[in-house]
Amino acid sequence: MLQASNFSLVLLIQLTLLAYDLFVNSFSELLRGAPVIQLVLFIIQDIAILFNVIIILLMMFNTYVFQVGLVSLLLERFRALLIFSALYLTLSICFHCWLLNLRWLESNHFVWTDGLQALFVFQRTVAVLYYYLYKRTAEYMGDPRLYKDSLWLRDAFARARQ
């Protein structure tokens, strides 16, 4: 059974990483005095996304539902997050590489093209969906039903068998 104190700590780490991600997405364009600043910010951001995905996967592996083999139940519930996390990580890495490649020699000049603008809009929009899904999933992971045997789990198991 997941302890409330442990859950609070994990939730705090997850939300801190999300807050950092949001901060970089919002203000990274203002912090482009030197290309290396953006490079460091982007590397930490991508690692934060990866960490967040690893944490949520570890939390899923820790559930009683997963341990009894009802992976489909978890996937059905959290599929959207896993898809959007993968999509967001991919888009972020692509956008960061492209932007830094254009700005590496001269950081304070106009680099925008239609393609970059489209990728930017796509990446930032997916970021918002990722925030929403991740926050919701992190809160849902506190569901006590996921960590012990209950009538709800028995019903879900019966439904999965049919």
Next chain:
Amino acid sequence: MPTVKSKKKKPKKEVNDGEEQGEAGQEVEMEVVANRSRSNSRDPLTPEPQEAAPQKKKKKKKTATIDQEVERADTPNGIGADSVMDGEETVTVTRKMKKKRRVKVTEHCDNDLGAEDDDIVTDAQSPIPQHSLFSAPSTHSQPVGKVFVERNRRFQVEQVEHFRHSSPMGDHIDHRQIWTTRDVALRVHSGFRVIGLFSHGFLAGYAVWNIIVVYVLAGEQMTTLPNLLQQYHLLAYPAQSLLYLLLAISTVSAFDRVNLAKASMALRGFLTLDPAVLASFLYFIALILSLSQQMTSDRINLYPTANKTLWPPGSEQQILQPWIVVNLVVALLVGLAWAIVSTQPDIDYTEEFLMTMEVEEYPRGDESLEIPA
């Protein structure tokens, strides 16, 4: 061990007193011994032996004063010897007076010690032998319904049941036990909801302020666009960044009010003009529109260092007009979304779901419900 020392010393002194005082002294001695035996019997109940020692010292002092008073009583005003010489009647009168005084003195001592009726054992109790203190009790311990609680530097008797209910420590432990992961999630969610509500209002106000500033700087019929570029180029990029931050928080907060997991439910809510769904939609559109102006914002930001290719002469109107219109639309959308959210701020699907996260215990005894793996 100061307590042992005092025990050893006391009898010697008392024996000396007894010798001096004779019969009367022996009576006082009996009472003192009885008091000591009571204090000894109470010692194991007190958790702090350091406090017991001063009490004993006090008692010791008081017994000494009693002895002195008894001595003085023997010789009141220094005429004791003469009164004995007067006759047997005077002797009996003085003895009665002594007894009365002794009774008064012992009463006074009891009041000073602050002993309560519950603390005083009325049964005759023999003093505990020294060796039995360090050996295991031969009888089984009997649970009693009383506990001794230290209050105002004194130990007072209290009923166990009452103590259990009134103890703040017990309440604290109980409170910690019922604090579950669901409560943590609910607390975090309610915290974010407060931030979200603040963000909705702030974003609406900020967007309206932004568009007013832009229109004022642009002048009537957008005749002073170079003035807008000169004045606003410092604000353009920070404003865009802040707008994204607030829009992201507001959109997530609005999404929390809708069940986005079921697309059919969301679509039905949109068609029936559900406020939460409508607000989410408006915020999302505003977010995309705002993001689409990133390129123009950067162009405005680089206006002072711009060359002919970035800002060709006469192109201000062509570049800035769509940007102003989009900003106006964004301001209207977030203003409308804020108004919709404000009408029903208590709608929250995520919180409702979190509230339903209750465990229904599986009945262990009922084997018929068991499903074979």
